[in-house]
Amino acid sequence: xxxxxxxxxxGAWWASGHPVGGTFDLDGIPLAQALWSAGFVPLLLxxxxxxxxxxxxxxxxxxxxxxxxxxxxxxxWHEVALMASVPVIDLMWEVPALERHLPVESLWWQFGVAWxxxxxxxxxxGWVEDVAARRRPxxxx
Numbered sequence: 676x677x678x679x680x681x682x683x684x685x686g687a688w689w690a691s692g693h694p695v696g697g698t699f700d701l702d703g704i705p706l707a708q709a710l711w712s713a714g715f716v717p718l719l720l721x722x723x724x725x726x727x728x729x730x731x732x733x734x735x736x737x738x739x740x741x742x743x744x745x746x747x748x749x750x751x752w753h754e755v756a757l758m759a760s761v762p763v764i765d766l767m768w769e770v771p772a773l774e775r776h777l778p779v780e781s782l783w784w785q786f787g788v789a790w791x792x793x794x795x796x797x798x799x800x801g802w803v804e805d806v807a808a809r810r811r812p813x814x815x816x
Contacts, residue, residue: 686706801815802814
């Protein structure tokens with residue numbers, strides 16, 4: 676914890692001296708991003724919020740349970756889903772009814788399509804996490 680603030684300060688200092696394209700976007704400044712992240716993650720890990728209220732909301736509780744049980748699948752397939760959402764949306768532009776009635780130009784629409792593709796990946800490949808954990812494979816935990 677004591678190293679968090681100095682690491683974040685070093686990352687901010689490095690970014691301020693190395694702007695990329697006139698911006699301080701950390702994605703373009705790898706060392707600054709590494710230092711900032713190395714300082715920020717311990718701060719996040721320090722907080723341990725309680726989720727007792729979550730149990731009172733069955734849909735939210737179930738959603739968190741599924742995400743926790745399929746976290747590796749979501750992590751491994753999220754980038755593929757984001758990339759695959761672009762050609763899927765391009766196909767939607769070819770259908771006049773979809774083009775007229777859906778917000779296919781919106782990044783929020785792409786976000787939704789990507790989550791739908793992630794859900795397909797979880798349904799198809801999530802059971803592998805059960806096998807790896809030596810549990811009986813299930814479609815949804």
